[in-house]
Amino acid sequence: GDSVTQMEGPVTLSEEAFLTINCTYTATGYPSLFWYVQYPGEGLQLLLKATKADDKGSNKGFEATYRKETTSFHLEKGSVQVSDSAVYFCALTVAYNTDKLIFGTGTRLQVFP
C-alpha cells in the first residue's frame, strides 16, 4: 500500500547549521507530496508541496524536490534558526475518492543557540 518513511529523530543542530530530513515514499500512481510542520502546542501547518516529478517546493528557506527516480522528497534548509524547532511530517496524497493524506511518523528538530 501507499506509505511514507521518515528518518527517526530527534535531529539536534546548532543555529545556522544545514538541515536535511529524509523522506521516501511508496505509492501507486502519481502522488502529490507535502511537508507539514507542527510547532509545540499547535496543529499541523503546510510548509511546502510538490505535485509532479522534478518540482521543487519552497517556503521560509526550506526546500524539497520531488524525485521520482529515488521516490524521495527530502527537506533541506541551509541555515536553521532556533525558531525552526518543531516536528516535521512528510505526507502524500493519491487520487482515490477521498484524496487521503498519508503521513510519515514525524521527525522532531531541535535547534540550539
Add this chain to the structure above:
Amino acid sequence: ETGVTQTPRHLVMGMTNKKSLKCEQHLGHNAMYWYKQSAKKPLELMFVYSLEERVENNSVPSRFSPECPNSSHLFLHLHTLQPEDSALYLCASSQVREREYGYTFGSGTRLTVV
C-alpha cells in the same frame, strides 16, 4: 474568521462524562477529517467525511461518534472514554479531488481523560 477552528483547545473529562469536540472550517472545503495524535505514535486517521457523507471509519471504538451536519461543521462526540484516549485531536479539511492543495488543519483539542 478564516481557516479551521477547533473548540475547546483543552478539555479534561472523567471517564463517565459526555463531551463533544467541535470543528468549523471557513474555506469552502467539502471534506473533513478527524485525526488522533498520541505521544510517540503516528498520526491516526479516525474519520473522513466527503460531501457530508462518512466515507471512512478506521476501526475506531464506538465511544467516539462523529457528526457532520453540513460541509462547514464537524463534531466528535465522546462518552465513557478511557485514559488511553488522552491525546491531541486534530480536525482538517480539504477540497475533494484537488489533492495538490493538501489539507488545512486546526490547532487541535488537547484531551485529558482522568
